[in-house]
Amino acid sequence: MAHRSERPSTTDAGARFRGLPAVHALSASLPPEMPAVWRVEAAQAAIARARARIAEGERPEQVLADVATDARRLADRYGRPSLRPVINATGVVLHTNLGRAPLAETVAAEVAAVAAGYSTLEYDVDRGVRGSRHVHVQQELIAITGAEAAMAVNNNAAAVFLALYELARGREVVVSRGQLVEIGGSFRIPDVMAASGARLVEVGTTNKTRLADYRRAAGPETALFLKVHTSNFRLSGFVESTEAAELAALGRELSVPVMEDLGSGVLSPLTLEGFVEPSVGEVLKAGVDLITFSGDKLLGGPQAGIIAGRKALIDRLKGNPLARALRVDKMTLAALELTLRLYREGKADSIPLWTMLNASPQDLKRRADALARRIRRQAGTPSGVRISVRASRAPVGGGSLPGVEMPTAVVRIEGPAVPAQRLEASLRRQTPPVVARVEEGAVLLDVRTVLLRDEAPLTRAVARALADVLSG
Numbered sequence: 001m002a003h004r005s006e007r008p009s010t011t012d013a014g015a016r017f018r019g020l021p022a023v024h025a026l027s028a029s030l031p032p033e034m035p036a037v038w039r040v041e042a043a044q045a046a047i048a049r050a051r052a053r054i055a056e057g058e059r060p061e062q063v064l065a066d067v068a069t070d071a072r073r074l075a076d077r078y079g080r081p082s083l084r085p086v087i088n089a090t091g092v093v094l095h096t097n098l099g100r101a102p103l104a105e106t107v108a109a110e111v112a113a114v115a116a117g118y119s120t121l122e123y124d125v126d127r128g129v130r131g132s133r134h135v136h137v138q139q140e141l142i143a144i145t146g147a148e149a150a151m152a153v154n155n156n157a158a159a160v161f162l163a164l165y166e167l168a169r170g171r172e173v174v175v176s177r178g179q180l181v182e183i184g185g186s187f188r189i190p191d192v193m194a195a196s197g198a199r200l201v202e203v204g205t206t207n208k209t210r211l212a213d214y215r216r217a218a219g220p221e222t223a224l225f226l227k228v229h230t231s232n233f234r235l236s237g238f239v240e241s242t243e244a245a246e247l248a249a250l251g252r253e254l255s256v257p258v259m260e261d262l263g264s265g266v267l268s269p270l271t272l273e274g275f276v277e278p279s280v281g282e283v284l285k286a287g288v289d290l291i292t293f294s295g296d297k298l299l300g301g302p303q304a305g306i307i308a309g310r311k312a313l314i315d316r317l318k319g320n321p322l323a324r325a326l327r328v329d330k331m332t333l334a335a336l337e338l339t340l341r342l343y344r345e346g347k348a349d350s351i352p353l354w355t356m357l358n359a360s361p362q363d364l365k366r367r368a369d370a371l372a373r374r375i376r377r378q379a380g381t382p383s384g385v386r387i388s389v390r391a392s393r394a395p396v397g398g399g400s401l402p403g404v405e406m407p408t409a410v411v412r413i414e415g416p417a418v419p420a421q422r423l424e425a426s427l428r429r430q431t432p433p434v435v436a437r438v439e440e441g442a443v444l445l446d447v448r449t450v451l452l453r454d455e456a457p458l459t460r461a462v463a464r465a466l467a468d469v470l471s472g
Helices: 010-017 023-028 036-055 060-078 105-115 135-145 156-168 189-196 211-217 244-254 280-285 311-319 321-325 330-344 352-357 361-379 420-428 452-470
Strands: 149-153 172-176 199-203 222-228 258-263 270-272 275-277 290-294 305-309 386-395 405-414 437-439 442-446
Touching: 010 036, 023 036, 023 060, 036 060, 105 330, 135 149, 135 280, 135 305, 135 330, 149 156, 149 311, 149 330, 156 172, 156 189, 156 222, 156 258, 156 290, 156 305, 156 311, 156 321, 172 189, 172 211, 189 199, 199 211, 211 244, 222 244, 244 258, 258 280, 280 290, 280 305, 305 311, 311 321, 361 386, 361 405, 361 452, 386 442, 420 437, 420 442, 420 452
Parallel strands: 172 199, 172 222, 222 258, 258 290
Antiparallel strands: 149 305, 270 275, 290 305, 386 405, 405 442, 437 442
């Protein structure tokens, strides 16, 4: 703990700061290969922090001894981008904080090519005239889902908002009480509906909503029947909900469009650990008029909100002025189109999401054993450290497949010489940062979410982190 003296008087305060280095001198002591802007900013920040410590009463000698080290640490931080790659060793495949689904390598390479130059974003090369950015993903989505038309906006919340704003502003939208959900970032269906100008009509109860409830609520002001996927929780027990086909039939009878927010938006029927997720195509075949879903969840693509369904409704959304405010850029469209093409070409298994979800327990165990051996070989066998391989479980994440925990294999690092919290923190400070789990006093490295190309960097980062913690 730093020693503090009594707060200095005004008369001698200036003298206490005189030993601080000048900005130009401190910045010149930093690595010359670093751009000058970061060296200067680091020096300025380190000196400002030193002044604040002295003003708070810390001994100037101790503060001055720390200035150079602080400047070097700040320079390292300033010299790298804030948004940068990390190694995901949590086992959570769709980790929202880590960017959800990683793109296939072939997709990422093509996106980089589009980003680095000009493109056919809104240009029809066949006719030599202005084109529409919607065409790049619409045909792929139509072919995969069977929709009449489709479009993409910047995320699923935007997709829901745009649909409500265009189709139900000033009118009523009927929703089951059991589907008034909140997902990450305080996205609440009632709040989004209020912001869109639509009026919420709740029907049924939290655990039971029948078709008759929708029928009783319908009237001249009803603009939509809305179903919402309970993407981040699961109701079980004494429950009952209205099937999409039933609600679609009622909608046709009453001339009320039916919209479903599918959330995760899997493109093929999925059963995983006993959980059944309907595909977008299945829901459209059931008669639902409009569907919204995410691009970066169970589709395995970039962040996007995809809207698919009846052409007449999609055309209205495309024509709304908000569609321009919510539109996606060329990089997102390139990533989404190329990911969709992998599905059409029968190459979905090259999408990292599906590689991870489909990995067998035996393969994960083999990878964890190999990782543990590499760590032992590189870090040695320090006293007070145990490295072992264990079976574990982890959620899919991203508000997808609620309640599903996938069996996996982890490298477990523990022992009196390596407190878990310190080791976990050191892993996050590595280059690249490693994000791991801490359970029962141990650090767990879950190999399910470690990309093959990251296995060697992960080994080196763990060895460095262990050395850091063991050195005190």
